[in-house]
Amino acid sequence: MNSTEPVALTSAEGVTTITLNRPERKNAIDESMWRTLSDMLRHVRDDADTRAVVLQGAGGDFCAGADVAKSAHEEHPLPRLRRIGDVALALFELPVPVIAKVDGVAAGAGCNMALACDLVVASSRARFTEIFTRRGLSIDFGGSWLLPRIVGLQQAKRLALLAEVIDAAEAHRLGMVTWVQPEDQLDDFVAGVAQKLAALPPIALGQTKALLNEGVGLDLPAAIRNEAAAQAVNFATEDAPAAFRSFLDKTDPPHYTGRWAVRQGATRP
Numbered sequence: 001m002n003s004t005e006p007v008a009l010t011s012a013e014g015v016t017t018i019t020l021n022r023p024e025r026k027n028a029i030d031e032s033m034w035r036t037l038s039d040m041l042r043h044v045r046d047d048a049d050t051r052a053v054v055l056q057g058a059g060g061d062f063c064a065g066a067d068v069a070k071s072a073h074e075e076h077p078l079p080r081l082r083r084i085g086d087v088a089l090a091l092f093e094l095p096v097p098v099i100a101k102v103d104g105v106a107a108g109a110g111c112n113m114a115l116a117c118d119l120v121v122a123s124s125r126a127r128f129t130e131i132f133t134r135r136g137l138s139i140d141f142g143g144s145w146l147l148p149r150i151v152g153l154q155q156a157k158r159l160a161l162l163a164e165v166i167d168a169a170e171a172h173r174l175g176m177v178t179w180v181q182p183e184d185q186l187d188d189f190v191a192g193v194a195q196k197l198a199a200l201p202p203i204a205l206g207q208t209k210a211l212l213n214e215g216v217g218l219d220l221p222a223a224i225r226n227e228a229a230a231q232a233v234n235f236a237t238e239d240a241p242a243a244f245r246s247f248l249d250k251t252d253p254p255h256y257t258g259r260w261a262v263r264q265g266a267t268r269p
Helices: 031-045 077-092 108-115 131-135 143-151 151-161 168-174 183-198 201-213 220-236 241-251
Strands: 007-012 013-021 054-057 097-102 105-106 118-122 127-129 165-167 178-182
Touching: 007 031, 013 031, 013 183, 031 077, 054 108, 054 183, 077 201, 097 108, 097 183, 105 108, 108 143, 118 168, 118 183, 127 168, 131 151, 143 151, 165 168, 168 178, 178 183, 178 201, 201 220, 201 241, 220 241
Parallel strands: 013 054, 054 097, 097 118, 105 127, 118 178
Antiparallel strands: 007 013, 127 165
């Protein structure tokens, strides 16, 4: 990582990589970084060329959470905490899939930042902890909502109350991690997953992500109604017919564009 910026953004072949770049602080996030992350997530949300996102840390660690050593301000803490919450929500609601590439420490808000992503790839030396109670704090960055939905209520209480440090294998067993990879294979594995995602139909991918995220809080009839509405949107893109033709003709998958297939001049909302 050559950039001197505390948060860096790079893009190539449909994949945007956001790198937390304070390795001397294990990528702990200070107030300026929270603001930068918010701006970057807004940019990614509106960038039609971004098909997938990789979130990572520089220097062998993912993120040690909020930089509590630099949190002394005259401002009341509530607005700052709201800004942190806004970043958590923006990350979770991005309309493109996000991969957390976790090496080393993922602690506190850094742990929950990984959980807010859609897929988590951890190196075999990664460590996760909901460190908050050891700092005299309660869980944040969406962890009170994310953690019990991922690991179940009892295990969430264990992790959040005791602030245990768990390794990548235990995090994988609990469902916090999608894949565990050897440290020297982490980069290539994540790049491969990101490229697979970037090659898929972007509208269908984004709607599938939203349906799954929203579905955990809905009853079945509401979820089925959402699915029908989303499918109608997919039918109105160029991608669904192209995928169907490729299936029938037994050809390679097409290049998906996400473009609307409604004819020029048709009535638009």
